[in-house]
Amino acid sequence: MDYLLNDGQKMIQELTRKIAEEKIRPVAAKYDKSEEYPWEVIKILAQSDLFAIFVPQEFGGTGGGVLDLCIATEELSRACGGIAVCYAASALGTFPIILFGNEEQKKKYLPDLASGKKIAAFGITEPEAGSDASAIKTTAKKQGNHYILNGTKHFITNGGDAETYTIIAMTDKTKGPRGASAFIVEKGAPGFTFGKKEDKLGIRASSTRELIFTDCKIPAENLLSKEGMGFIVTMKTFDKSRPGVAAQAVGIAQGALDTAVKYARERQQFGKTIASFQGIQWMLADMATQVEAARALVYACAREIDAGVKDVAKDSAMAKMFASDVAMKVTTDAVQILGGYGYMKDYPAEKYMRDAKITQIYEGTNQIQRGIIALQIIKELAK
């Protein structure tokens, strides 16, 4: 389907497709197995200015929008969902600074993030605070010109490998969600250490670690926006980043579909290719249609955000939920089409299936997304 992308977006699509095919696909299985951070690929993404896409021009970026980032994330995910999330998670960690940073903060942090010299990460999740962000236990106490952070974040993508972190911590527990604040914390800050690296089902090229704050002292000027704005910072950040997760899901689904079509055309049974069997054809047709529908929804939502539409929570929830459910379905069907080969790690199908699962879980489970959608349509009807 032709999405009538502009010249800049087509350029991003071509470039990221080239990088995905030439530089990511050949190493995807290696990183899936070793679970090492893919620095060699991150370096190529940086040299190609891909980290500049989501940063405004005055801070070294190219000033692209959410759709630009979605296109890049989708294309990279087509070759490896794990490497793509290392990239997308840096965008997630950078958005709070773009959206809420003051001039000094933007000048200090954005140029290095735009050039890919430094990678970013976003930390809100805790062992006992997932979807219920009001249960955050990490605290930040003001002491003179500093804040002292105490607590543990976990499941943090790019944790340990990123240099710049946006951390949500409670400055006033009595106020509940309104007592949360957002801080920029740099790797190497005194009292900031990393816990264990998680051994994951999928997206294994990306790193997921605990962040441990033990009387971690950071300058007071690292507060983003004002005290009590932590929740707003998070919500506005997720509004921008959620289509990126959806785009990752579309890319994973497309990659699995490509693999299934290629295999169906080559695999011979009963003297014919299996692509000539109606049973396989109908599966492929359903998969292709679902992927296209998901892509259309994601692009439409990204365009809406880029055009400045205010309330996008429902649409972005729909895009994330639908695209990730499609990814799970399509990747499972791709494994089915490859049959016994699909189940083997020597073939690429099973990795897509493992990588797809996380997209139904992170940045709000699909159950939470359905909750957001339902609440919104009920509210709209009551108007």
Add this chain to the structure above:
Amino acid sequence: MNIVVCIKQVPETTEVRINPETNTLMREGVKSIINPFDMYAIEEGVRLKERFGGKVSIVTMGPPQADAALREAIAMGADEGLLVCDRAFAGSDTWATSYTLAGAIRKIGAFDLIICGKQASDGDTAQVGPGISTHLNIPQVTYVKKVEEATDKMMRVERMLEEGYEVIETPLPALLTVVKEINEPRIPSLKGLMRAKAAKITILTQKELNLDPQQIGLCGSPTQVVKIFSPPQRQGGQVLKGEIPDIAKQLVELLRSEVN
């Protein structure tokens, strides 16, 4: 360091079909790319610029669509692109091509270094690079696999041989042709692509270059293509079997009979 890189646009496929009637390449429907060896030349030019400053000018001779090859080189970090394009240059062989490109390079002005790929993947002659240096009367070093040292006056390079390499020091300006061992061409950057899209490509025609009409195009090309054919497929070798002393004997006899 001002560097000129000469490139050629070639058909992407390595199995180009030949029209049996005209003995010419059938290019219809085949995508064009930058000659793979020239990608190493562009990369080396850009790396030298990044080390020493200066600028990288890309020159190509070809039809108007060779514009795309120049823009791709600019996206990789080159500064400008010049397209030598005129019907008068059509049908040039390696002699006329190197004469014409030498004329275009003179037009660019002062340069310290010219870099070419070792050969083009379509014609495979490896003659144009050396031809340019001869027309410009500057030293040439072919099959360069490494630049060991460079200043604004000289360059010390490693020249690849079949077994090992030579170290050659040459004064500048000079012309190098490079092999694929020299570097790994980069993927263009997004900002490079944007710059390339907006770049103005300079077109040089016979009018600007004012070359000797007897030395350009088809009439300036002494090469005559008498016949083009696919070489016969290589036959499998002969495997000697038996006890080792017998095999040795057989081998010696075979070699003797080959010599006689």
